[in-house]
Structure formats: C-alpha cells, structure tokens
Amino acid sequence: MAYLVALTGGIGAGKSTVASVWRTLGAEIVDADQLAREVVSPGAPALAEVVRAFGPEILLPDGALDRPALAAIVFADPDRRRLLESILHPAVQHLAATRLSASQARIAVYDVPLLAEARKALHFDRIVVVSAPEEVRLRRLIEIRGMDAAKARDRIRSQATEAERLALADDVLDASGTLESTRERARLLWSELLKRAGASERDSA
Numbered sequence: 008m009a010y011l012v013a014l015t016g017g018i019g020a021g022k023s024t025v026a027s028v029w030r031t032l033g034a035e036i037v038d039a040d041q042l043a044r045e046v047v048s049p050g051a052p053a054l055a056e057v058v059r060a061f062g063p064e065i066l067l068p069d070g071a072l073d074r075p076a077l078a079a080i081v082f083a084d085p086d087r088r089r090l091l092e093s094i095l096h097p098a099v100q101h102l103a104a105t106r107l108s109a110s111q112a113r114i115a116v117y118d119v120p121l122l123a124e125a126r127k128a129l130h131f132d133r134i135v136v137v138s139a140p141e142e143v144r145l146r147r148l149i150e151i152r153g154m155d156a157a158k159a160r161d162r163i164r165s166q167a168t169e170a171e172r173l174a175l176a177d178d179v180l181d182a183s184g185t186l187e188s189t190r191e192r193a194r195l196l197w198s199e200l201l202k203r204a205g206a207s208e209r210d211s212a
Contacts, residue, residue: 009115010204016137019144021182035112
C-alpha cells in the first residue's frame with residue numbers, strides 16, 4: 008500500500024503549488040476538491056441530498072449543480088455551510104478512501120483543504136501543512152485570482168484557523184516567499200517523505 012500523506016493549507020497558502028511539484032516527482036495526487044465535484048455530478052446520491060436540503064433552485068436547467076448559487080448560500084450562512092458539509096464530507100471521504108487504497112504509487116497524497124474532517128475517516132502516515140500569513144494569502148487572492156478583498160477575507164475566515172491547521176501538522180512547509188522558494192521547499196520535503204516511505208516499507212516487511 009502507498010505511503011499516505013495528507014496535504015493541507017488555507018486558501019491562497021500555496022498548497023496547489025506544492026501538489027503540482029510533487030505530482031511531477033511521482034506522487035499520485037487525490038484532490039478533495041475534484042472528489043467534491045464528482046460526488047455532486049448529475050445522478051449522484053449526494054446531489055439528490057443537497058437538492059433536498061437547499062431546494063431545486065440550486066440546479067441548472069440541465070440538472071447539474073449551480074455552484075455559484077450554492078456558494079452564495081453557504082458562504083453567507085455558517086449553519087447552511089455546516090449542513091452542506093455534513094452531506095458532502097462522508098461521500099468525499101468514502102471516495103477518497105477508495106482511491107487512496109487503490110493507489111500503486113510509492114506515495115499517495117490527499118490534497119485536502121478540510122483536513123480535520125478527513126482525519127475522522129482516513130489514516131495518514133504524514134500530515135503536511137502549507138503555511139503562509141493571512142496578509143500574504145489575502146494579497147495573492149486579490150492580485151493573482153482577482154478576488155474582491157471582502158470576498159477574499161470571507162473565504163479565508165470561513166476555513167479553519169492557521170493555529171488549528173498547524174496543530175495537526177507533522178511537517179510545516181513555509182510558502183510565504185516566492186513561487187520558486189515554495190517549489191524548492193516542496194522538492195526538499197519530498198526527498199524527506201521518500202526516506203520516510205522507505206523506512207515504513209522496511210518496518211512492515
């Protein structure tokens with residue numbers, strides 16, 4: 008079985024950059040955001056649950072989920088967001104467990120924003136938190152993603168706090184600097200993970 012690594016970080020921290028580097032180095036990346044899209048594809052049981060909870064107005068004419076409409080509801084109301092999470096998290100966790108357990112890679116990485124929830128259902132050999140100060144993340148969301156400042160702050164504050172993420176970490180990757188410095192730190196940490204994966208294989212032999 009692959010050595011399982013959870014990769015997490017707040018929006019704008021640089022998690023996707025790290026995942027991209029690791030993919031080129033041989034990791035199999037299982038992306039929680041992609042799984043979340045899969046579990047609400049037309050005909051999926053989780054989509055039917057979401058429609059029951061939020062109403063048919065969150066569907067497009069072709070039966071697909073109207074993501075902006077749903078996002079407008081849940082990001083404005085913490086209780087509604089928690090309701091959505093209670094529907095999506097079990098479905099995503101089940102799919103993630105299936106994909107990770109089937110991985111033939113030496114290291115399989117679960118790229119997951121909401122790590123605390125994922126840990127309830129999945130075991131990881133290592134947890135990596137990509138970290139950057141809130142002001143850096145805010146600037147990236149505004150300058151790189153073109154987000155409105157107020158909306159960017161809302162997105163940041165709708166997630167776990169940095170302290171909550173760091174409390175779960177086995178490794179912290181500082182991504183507050185340049186893009187290239189983050190990539191280099193990702194490459195260095197990957198080398199360490201390969202060593203740990205090798206040691207795990209020897210211990211289980």
